[in-house]
Amino acid sequence: MNAVATLSKDEIRRRAEALGPWFHNIILNGVPTAPNHFLGDYPAVKWKTFADAIPQDLTGKNVLDIGCNGGFYSIEMKRRGAERVLGIDFDDEYLAQARFAAGVTGSDIEFRKLSVYDVGALREKFDVVLFMGVLYHLRHPLLALDLIHEHVARDLFVFQSMQRGSDEVEPIAENPHFWEVEQFDRPGYPKLHFIERRYADDPTNWWVPNRACAEAMLRSAGFEILNHPEDEVYVCRRVRTPEWAGAVYPARGKKEVTE
């Protein structure tokens, strides 16, 4: 048994506080890691809304949790019997929290420091990829989706993004005329809102889609939406990238380096 699995409640509380502040409220042997979270018991309240949309039994499956933060979803995936769970995040402090939470809950999970832009380095495909709450923190969101599609997604892709603007979705003409400009102002047109400075006091928020845009980006990156169990959450399946889209980085064609 690992050393942290046998800690007293007082010692768990002391160590959890030292590792804080936490974004994930995880109940560790009765001790909540973020009892005053501004979103309530987060992400448990979110998880309840889509837990049934993901297979209950993940026996034999491997799972990649991108932007794993304190490890809440990684631990839930392990609870469902996943053979291997890899959580990646580019933040050392969140990774330390995740390792501690996994240790206390006795969950055998690997956590690695890695940016979503570097998933190609994993050289591994995963049956289930979670990409929850990360898209709007990226300066290059579509690139991230393209890279996930190209390098790590094999089958299920579970996606969540903050959304702002209209939740209307309307059919968009495939190839409108140059002078067709009115569609851009319609609420159901895909829109990605750029945040130049900060939103909600968070300088890492960059692009927030409306619903039509979130769905269009998923399709464009080669993810078919199977289920939309909650406003912000989509359960998708990896399919072929549409012929008009596809990752532009790494470049498709190789240039001869002559110098």
Ligand SMILES: C[S@@+](CC[C@H](N)C(=O)[O-])C[C@H]1O[C@@H](n2cnc3c(N)ncnc32)[C@H](O)[C@@H]1O
């Ligand atoms: C809002 S939290 C979401 C955490 C968790 N996935 C959830 O849904 O509760 C965003 C997480 O993404 C991580 N993150 C942001 N940009 C990243 C990047 N380029 N590569 C990997 N992780 C990133 C942050 O460190 C943070 O842990």
